[in-house]
Amino acid sequence: MNAATGVTAGHGAGEFAGTGTLLRLALRRDRVLLPVWVLAVAGMVLSVPGPVRDLYDTAAERAEFAASITTNSSLRAMYGPAFSDSVGGLTVMRVGVFAALFAAVMSLLVVIRHTRDEEESGRQELLSAARVGRRAPLTATLLAAAVANTAIALLITAGLSGEGAAGALALGLGVGGTGMFFAATAAIAAQLTGSGRLAKGLTAGALGTAFVLRAAGDSGTADGSSVLTWLSPLGWTENLRAFADERWWVPALFAAAVLVQGYVAYRLAARRDLGMSFLPTRPGPAVGSLSTAGALAWRLQRGSLYGWGGAFLAAGIVFGGITTGAADLVGNNESTQEILQRMGGASGITDAFLGTMATVFGMVAALFVVSSALRPHGEETSGRAEPVLAGAIGRVRWAGGHLVIAFGGAVVLMLLSGAGLALGYGRDPAAVLGAALVQVPAVWVLGGIVVLLTGVSPRAAPLAWGVAVAVLLVGWLGPAVDLPSWVLELSPFGWLPRLPGEGMRWGAVLLQLALAAGLVTGGLAGLRRRDLGTG
Numbered sequence: 001m002n003a004a005t006g007v008t009a010g011h012g013a014g015e016f017a018g019t020g021t022l023l024r025l026a027l028r029r030d031r032v033l034l035p036v037w038v039l040a041v042a043g044m045v046l047s048v049p050g051p052v053r054d055l056y057d058t059a060a061e062r063a064e065f066a067a068s069i070t071t072n073s074s075l076r077a078m079y080g081p082a083f084s085d086s087v088g089g090l091t092v093m094r095v096g097v098f099a100a101l102f103a104a105v106m107s108l109l110v111v112i113r114h115t116r117d118e119e120e121s122g123r124q125e126l127l128s129a130a131r132v133g134r135r136a137p138l139t140a141t142l143l144a145a146a147v148a149n150t151a152i153a154l155l156i157t158a159g160l161s162g163e164g165a166a167g168a169l170a171l172g173l174g175v176g177g178t179g180m181f182f183a184a185t186a187a188i189a190a191q192l193t194g195s196g197r198l199a200k201g202l203t204a205g206a207l208g209t210a211f212v213l214r215a216a217g218d219s220g221t222a223d224g225s226s227v228l229t230w231l232s233p234l235g236w237t238e239n240l241r242a243f244a245d246e247r248w249w250v251p252a253l254f255a256a257a258v259l260v261q262g263y264v265a266y267r268l269a270a271r272r273d274l275g276m277s278f279l280p281t282r283p284g285p286a287v288g289s290l291s292t293a294g295a296l297a298w299r300l301q302r303g304s305l306y307g308w309g310g311a312f313l314a315a316g317i318v319f320g321g322i323t324t325g326a327a328d329l330v331g332n333n334e335s336t337q338e339i340l341q342r343m344g345g346a347s348g349i350t351d352a353f354l355g356t357m358a359t360v361f362g363m364v365a366a367l368f369v370v371s372s373a374l375r376p377h378g379e380e381t382s383g384r385a386e387p388v389l390a391g392a393i394g395r396v397r398w399a400g401g402h403l404v405i406a407f408g409g410a411v412v413l414m415l416l417s418g419a420g421l422a423l424g425y426g427r428d429p430a431a432v433l434g435a436a437l438v439q440v441p442a443v444w445v446l447g448g449i450v451v452l453l454t455g456v457s458p459r460a461a462p463l464a465w466g467v468a469v470a471v472l473l474v475g476w477l478g479p480a481v482d483l484p485s486w487v488l489e490l491s492p493f494g495w496l497p498r499l500p501g502e503g504m505r506w507g508a509v510l511l512q513l514a515l516a517a518g519l520v521t522g523g524l525a526g527l528r529r530r531d532l533g534t535g
Contacts, residue, residue, distance in 0.1 A: 018132035022140035037106040042155035077219035088163035088243035103179035111186035117196040145183035149176040167243030174237035177254030184261035191268035194277035297401035316420020351501035361417040362439025372406035373450035431500040441512035442492035448519025455523030
C-alpha cells in the first residue's frame, strides 16, 4: 500500500496490475460527477416522448411534422433527418444527436481528468510508485468511461422500451457508442499533448468537426447517405436508424473505431515517459513579457475564449437563419407555442423562438463561465499558483485576473451569439442583441457560485458543475415537460424578462447583478482568509 495515496496495487502482475484498484479510485472520485452526467444525458432523452405525444397526438400530425423536418435543410442540419414518424422516431430526431454530443463531452472530460490532468498535477507519479502496471491507469480510465456510457445506454434502453425495444436498444447503443468513441479519442489526445487544457481543446475540436460534418451532410441529403455524414460518428448514431428499421451492423463501426483508437493510445503511452508528450510544448521567450496577473490569465485562457466565441457566432448565424422556417414549422400548434413562450418568448412565434435561442445560448455560456471561473482552482491544486503568489501579486489580484476573463468572456459570448442571430435572421438587430445580453446576469450568478465555492471550500468547487447541469436541465427540459413555474424560477434564467416581446424588468436584472456581486465578494474574501491548497 502506498501511504501517500492510499492505493494498493492489485494482486495481478504485469502491465495491467492495479487496474481494478485504479478503476475503483476513479469511480469514487467521480461519485457525484458521473451520476449527474448520466442522469442528465438519459433524462434529456427520456423527457421527450411525453411532450411529442402531447404535441402530435395523431399519426397524421406526426407524419406532417416529420415531413416538415425532412424538407427543411436548415432543421436537418441542426437535428438530423426524421427517419420515422413514430413517437420513438421523432424522439431520436429531436434529441438523438444532442444526447450523443453530451455523452461525448462527458467521456472526454472523464478520460482527460484521469490521465493528462493526473500527470500534470503529479498525482500519477505517486500512483505509479506503487505496484501499478504501465497500462493500468489508461485501462482504468477507459473502463470508468465505459461504465458511465453503459449506464446511459441501459437507462435509455429501459426508459424507451415502451416505444419499441429494438429502437430503444439501438438508440442506447448509438449514444453510448459515441461516448466511447470520443473517450478513445481523448485517450490519444492525452498522449499527444502536454497539458489537460490542450488535450481537452484537441478533443473538443474533433467533436466540433464531427458535428459540422454531420450537419453539412444532413443539410445536403435527407436520408443520411452523404459521405460527410458517414465521416462523423454523430452521423453513425443517426444512421443506426433507431425506431426505423434498425441497422445492427452500425454498432460494429463504433466497436472497431474504439479498438483502433485504443490500440493507438496504448502504443503512444508505451513510447513516452511519464509527464512527457509527443507534441512539444513551445518554449516561451527568454525574457518574460507578462507583468500583470490579468496578462497571465489572458495568456492562459485566450485559446478557450477564441474557440467558444467562434462556436457561438457560427451557431447564432445558423439559428438566426432558421428562425423564419421554425416559425412556419410551428404554425398553429398551440402546445408548441406555449412551450416556446415558457422557455423565453412572450408574444409571437418569431419572438418566442428568438427568446428561446437566446436563453439556450445563455445556459451554454454558463458552462463557459463555470469552466473559466474554476481555472484559479485548477492553478491552485496543480501547484502553479504558488510560485505566482510568492511574488508581489496578492491573491485577489491573481484570482481577479482570471475572473475578468470569465465574466467578461461571458459578455463577449452573448454579444457574439446575439450578433450571429441578428445576422442570420436579418432583422431587428437591436432587439435580438438585447435578448442575448439580458441573459448575462444569470450567467454571472452561476459564475459567482463558482467563486464562492472556490473561495470558501475548494474541495466543494467541482460541485459547481452539478449546479450548472441542474440549471441546464431545469431551463431546457422544464418548459417541455411543463414543470411548475416555481421550479423553473429556481434557475436564475427563470427570473429574467423574456425578450424580445416582453417589457424589460430592470428589478429582476439588478437583483441578479447584486447577487452575483455578493457571491464574488464572498468568494474572494474566503480566498484571502484560507490556507492555499486546503479546504
